[in-house]
Amino acid sequence: MTLHVNTPAIRSTVFSQRAGLDVYLKIESIQPCGSFKLRGVGHACAVLHGKGAKRFVSSSGGNAGYAVAYAGRELGVPVTVVVPETTSEKAKALIGSEGAQVIVHGSSWQEANAHAQALLDGGSEFIHPFDHPLLWEGHASMIDELALQCAKPDLIVCSVGGGGLLAGVGEGLLRNGWADVGILAVETEGTASYAAALEHGSPVELPAVAGLATSLGARQVCGRALDLARELEIKSHVLSDAEAVQGCADLLDAHRLLTEPACGASIAGLDSLRRHFPDARSAVIIVCGGVGVTAQQLQTWQRGPGG
The missing domain is CATH 3.40.50.1100 (Rossmann fold)
Structure with a gap:
């Protein structure tokens, strides 16, 4: 029995012009529960x-x-x-x-x-x-769909919390014969357990997590997410809460989609695509969604501390 729905992959003219390459959005925010989960x-x-x-x-x-x-x-x-x-x-x-x-x-x-x-x-x-193989197997279905919706991209952009989405994307790339597709793994500064794991060569537990991207707030990433870095080309990118919030605002302005900062982080990662993958001509951003935000909250975050 399949409980999720197939989601569209659309080309974003706004983000393509901004990044200087073809950018597609895999819109997981329209799942019945509001996220890829x-x-x-x-x-x-x-x-x-x-x-x-x-x-x-x-x-x-x-x-x-x-x-x-x-x-x-x-x-x-x-x-x-x-x-x-x-x-x-x-x-x-x-x-x-x-x-x-x-x-x-x-x-x-x-x-x-x-x-x-x-x-x-x-x-x-x-x-x-x-952190479970059945979860990764299920998340990988978004790549199965993507393989039918567009040409093979040069890279996938996804946010990383505990690593379930990253592990699912990786599993999906491998089972579709797309092992040469890169992944840009994006985190916020207060939740960067994956960046820490890559630096140490093994999962490490952060002393604490902090910031607005609460859905990324796992103190330790799952082991499979780290293992995939040995099988695929994965680049880590860490950015600020303010950038993640701006990513939410940019997505809302461009495509009328309201998402959490955990998702906005991937949109904000657009500006680093060329630095991490200089030869890329196309990218897919996983719009992972999230129900923990309102339009009023987003406006408050945009105003900053004391807003």
């Missing part, structure tokens, strides 16, 4: 349900938790999502609107995740927000 989460939930799962448990205060709640409702499986105290009322309401039980526990995702693990019993399956 439904691809992997939906796939994992469907597979595990087929194997007899009686309940899904997850730990996420945002897009992954919402996707698990949606998938559970569609499959008729009860869902419990443990969220940290920092989770917005909007996110909790969205998760609850799908019929999921929402439990608030701890001041960080790590604490919420530990509590979620303690809730598991014999009939429950844990749905990780980013």
Whole structure:
């Protein structure tokens, strides 16, 4: 059973002119849950349900938790999502609107995740927000679609939090014979766990994460995302919160799409494409989406501190 929808890949005249190469947008923000997360989460939930799962448990205060709640409702499986105290009322309401039980526990995702693990019993399956092969297999479907929608690009641009999207993109490139396509992995300064992993040669845990791109706020990236750097050409790019917010504003102005700073970071990465991939003639940006933003919030962020 497929829970996600096929999404369009459109050429952006505005961003193509800005970057000096053909830029396409893979618009994952129009998934029923507002983000790419439904691809992997939906796939994992469907597979595990087929194997007899009686309940899904997850730990996420945002897009992954919402996707698990949606998938559970569609499959008729009860869902419990443990969220940290920092989770917005909007996110909790969205998760609850799908019929999921929402439990608030701890001041960080790590604490919420530990509590979620303690809730598991014999009939429950844990749905990780980013670190599981079923998730990557599901996320890879966006590259399967892309292979039917446009010519092979020279690179893919995607944001990196825990690395689930990056791992899915990498898996998709490999299974479609596109191993020569580069990846620009974009993070914000307060969430750069992937850049740290590349520097150290292994996943490392950041002492803390900070900033507005909360959906990128994993203190340690998954191992598969790092392994892919040995199989594919992946370049890391780290930028500021202000640049990520401007990316959101630019996407809204150009294509009427409202997304989180976690997604805006990839749009902001446009200006570094030539530096990292000087010979590239075409690029696809994964518009990963995100429901944790309103137009009013974006305006406040644009005004800066005290705005």
